[in-house]
Amino acid sequence: MQxxxxxxxxxxxxxxxxxxxxxxxxxxxxLSPYFLTSYNISVIARSLAFVGLVTVGQSxxxxxxxxxxxxxxxGGLCGVVAGILMMSFGINPWIAxxxxxxxxxxxxxxxxxxxxxxxxxxxxxxxxxxGIYGGINLVLTKGVAITNIPKEIQFLGRGxxxxxxxxxxxMIVVLAxxxxxxxxxxxxxxxxxxxxxxxxxxxxxxxxxxxxxxVFTAAGTLAALAGLLMVARLGTAQPSIGAxxxxxxxxxxxxxxxxxxxxxxxxxxAILGAAIIAIIENIIVLFGVxxxxxGVVSGVIVVLAxSFDAISRRxxxxxx
Amino acid sequence: xxxxxxxxxxxxxxxxxxxAFADELPGxxxxxxFRFVIVPKVVHPWFDLVNDGAKHAAxxxxxxxxxxxxxxxxxPQQADVVQQNQILExxxxxHPDGIAIDLLDPSGNRAPLEEAIEQxxxxxxxxxxxxxxxxxTAIGNDxxxxxxxxxxxxxxxxxxxxxxxxxxxxxxxxxxAIRADCHKKVFEKYxxxxxxxxxxxxxxxxxxxxxxxxxxxxxxxxxxxxxxxAAGPIGIAQAxxxxxxxxxxxxVGLDNLPEMLQAIRDGIADSSSSTKPQMQGxxxxxxxxxxxxxxxxxxxxxxxxxxxxxxxxxE
Numbered sequence: 106m107q108x109x110x111x112x113x114x115x116x117x118x119x120x121x122x123x124x125x126x127x128x129x130x131x132x133x134x135x136l137s138p139y140f141l142t143s144y145n146i147s148v149i150a151r152s153l154a155f156v157g158l159v160t161v162g163q164s165x166x167x168x169x170x171x172x173x174x175x176x177x178x179x180g181g182l183c184g185v186v187a188g189i190l191m192m193s194f195g196i197n198p199w200i201a202x203x204x205x206x207x208x209x210x211x212x213x214x215x216x217x218x219x220x221x222x223x224x225x226x227x228x229x230x231x232x233x234x235x236g237i238y239g240g241i242n243l244v245l246t247k248g249v250a251i252t253n254i255p256k257e258i259q260f261l262g263r264g265x266x267x268x269x270x271x272x273x274x275x276m277i278v279v280l281a282x283x284x285x286x287x288x289x290x291x292x293x294x295x296x297x298x299x300x301x302x303x304x305x306x307x308x309x310x311x312x313x314x315x316x317x318x319x320v321f322t323a324a325g326t327l328a329a330l331a332g333l334l335m336v337a338r339l340g341t342a343q344p345s346i347g348a349x350x351x352x353x354x355x356x357x358x359x360x361x362x363x364x365x366x367x368x369x370x371x372x373x374x375a376i377l378g379a380a381i382i383a384i385i386e387n388i389i390v391l392f393g394v395x396x397x398x399x400g401v402v403s404g405v406i407v408v409l410a411x412s413f414d415a416i417s418r419r420x421x422x423x424x425x
Numbered sequence: 426x427x428x429x430x431x432x433x434x435x436x437x438x439x440x441x442x443x444x445a446f447a448d449e450l451p452g453x454x455x456x457x458x459f460r461f462v463i464v465p466k467v468v469h470p471w472f473d474l475v476n477d478g479a480k481h482a483a484x485x486x487x488x489x490x491x492x493x494x495x496x497x498x499x500x501p502q503q504a505d506v507v508q509q510n511q512i513l514e515x516x517x518x519x520h521p522d523g524i525a526i527d528l529l530d531p532s533g534n535r536a537p538l539e540e541a542i543e544q545x546x547x548x549x550x551x552x553x554x555x556x557x558x559x560x561x562t563a564i565g566n567d568x569x570x571x572x573x574x575x576x577x578x579x580x581x582x583x584x585x586x587x588x589x590x591x592x593x594x595x596x597x598x599x600x601x602a603i604r605a606d607c608h609k610k611v612f613e614k615y616x617x618x619x620x621x622x623x624x625x626x627x628x629x630x631x632x633x634x635x636x637x638x639x640x641x642x643x644x645x646x647x648x649x650x651x652x653x654x655a656a657g658p659i660g661i662a663q664a665x666x667x668x669x670x671x672x673x674x675x676x677v678g679l680d681n682l683p684e685m686l687q688a689i690r691d692g693i694a695d696s697s698s699s700t701k702p703q704m705q706g707x708x709x710x711x712x713x714x715x716x717x718x719x720x721x722x723x724x725x726x727x728x729x730x731x732x733x734x735x736x737x738x739x740e
Contacts, residue, residue, distance in 0.1 A: 140518075144518050148514040148517075148518055152511050155507075248625060249596055250532065250533060335507060338510075338536065339507070340535060341530060341532040343507070343530060345504075345507070348505050348507075349505055387515045387518075390499050390516055390519075391515060396468045396500035397468065400502065
């Protein structure tokens with residue numbers, strides 16, 4: 106019976122990463138008395154939220170067989186532009202947020218158009234656009250943060266709903282929408298079909314380029330949302346926002362079962378992967394790991410988490 | 426008998442008052458163990474020296490009082506305020522007795538700092554300026570004075586004429602920005618000194634080297650360099666060496682990392698206007714210790730500046 110339950114769990118694409126997350130969670134709780142405190146859990150939830158929003162967008166692109174390395178920079182640029190609109194032009198903060206989200210959508214749309222219309226590889230193209238967007242960020246700010254962001258929007262980053270940090274609530278809502286779209290709508294089926302075989306999808310009548318542009322646009326919007334929430338959290342629009350959102354969303358997606366070749370995985374799995382990374386970042390500090398060892402420790406845990414999924418599946422297949 | 430009674434009553438009253446007074450004074454309750462966390466801007470050798478000073482202070486407290494003092498060191502992998510805040514928040518969750526932090530951006534760091542204080546954790550800042558309105562003890566030196574010493578020395582070495590450049594560190598770091606501003610003000614005082622370029626190295630030696638090399642290519646008549654962070658002058662020294670311009674371009678550096686000292690010994694750099702990182706770490710722990718005991722600490726502790734030259738740095 107237990108073996109059957111385990112087999113069922115492992116047959117499910119999310120089970121491996123979920124069990125890995127559970128093991129890391131339980132071990133952390135057993136080894137650190139601080140891990141399960143409400144404050145620490147809210148710290149993990151909040152840090153997961155920002156990178157999680159980018160991860161949702163990046164995972165959908167990966168399922169589609171694409172990649173956008175400029176998402177972190179889009180988050181930073183949109184945060185800075187919102188700060189400039191609010192502080193230098195005196196625009197209403199909510200209008201500034203809306204305009205910055207539109208900018209994020211526009212930048213993602215631009216990436217999508219360039220990829221589809223010029224036939225460029227998204228990896229190469231977005232290395233270039235990341236340079237452009239990051240450069241514009243520095244031109245606008247000269248590297249200096251925009252301070253005194255209005256208090257009325259700071260609850261978006263600092264506030265909570267029944268003890269749950271607002272950014273985490275936002276991420277959960279976004280994740281629910283993304284999960285619904287990918288798993289329950291024709292658009293979701295098109296994304297998987299294109300990710301599996303774009304040429305075959307086109308032959309079936311799916312408007313491949315339109316779907317690609319749409320997902321790039323959505324990913325850009327989510328990156329902008331993450332950047333804006335971070336501006337609200339910090340109370341300043343930092344030019345460096347998003348600098349650390351490049352590789353973790355890709356790593357989280359892969360840990361969560363999303364194939365870099367496309368067509369496999371879900372945004373939910375990617376978020377579970379992001380949660381593993383967020384917990385590792387947290388426990389490294391809780392355990393007082395030397396900064397010089399942090400890269401090694403977090404790398405080993407990530408490799409173990411990925412291996413656990415692969416090895417357990419192989420073991421069960423052989424044993425059943 | 427009456428006199429004796431009065432005398433006894435007076436003595437008891439005095440004793441009682443003395444005891445009550447002693448109870449009210451902070452720092453008199455014995456505490457057997459302390460745990461302090463040092464949060465620098467980034468993984469960087471300069472902060473290792475701060476950590477050395479912090480450990481020294483812990484050893485001194487242990488030796489003198491018998492209390493156990495643990496020093497933890499938790500550094501962001503990149504000089505990024507978001508990453509530093511994550512570390513700060515995770516550190517707060519462990520409820521240490523004190524946190525000493527070099528702020529990457531006072532405004533951006535404010536929210537977690539307020540959370541630390543709300544939770545009764547003592548906070549001292551070092552090598553940076555506390556957020557406006559927050560009463561935190563700041564340990565460091567006068568950043569402007571440090572920059573002025575370097576730029577005035579460069580101006581004198583150049584006989585008050587020629588093209589000069591500034592290497593900024595992290596532009597949003599207040600201490601780096603203050604130094605850059607003060608360098609500029611010194612140069613503006615001398616009509617024949619022309620500031621031709623400002624590089625940004627983000628406190629990274631490789632970036633500093635690339636920026637310095639490019640700036641020297643673009644400005645072949647450049648005569649002198651000053652920097653705003655510890656990584657900057659090391660990168661500049663490398664660029665000067667690679668360009669074969671030792672002796673033609675004068676560098677007055679900053680701080681006392683081993684590579685900086687070597688550049689002075691090798692004659693690539695003239696000197697360095699140095700902070701005292703070990704002393705900053707030492708006093709960061711001492712202030713956290715005092716605050717953890719309930720003792721009020723000064724608003725600022727100035728650790729001073731040392732001018733390092735070939736004559737005083739040794740072999």
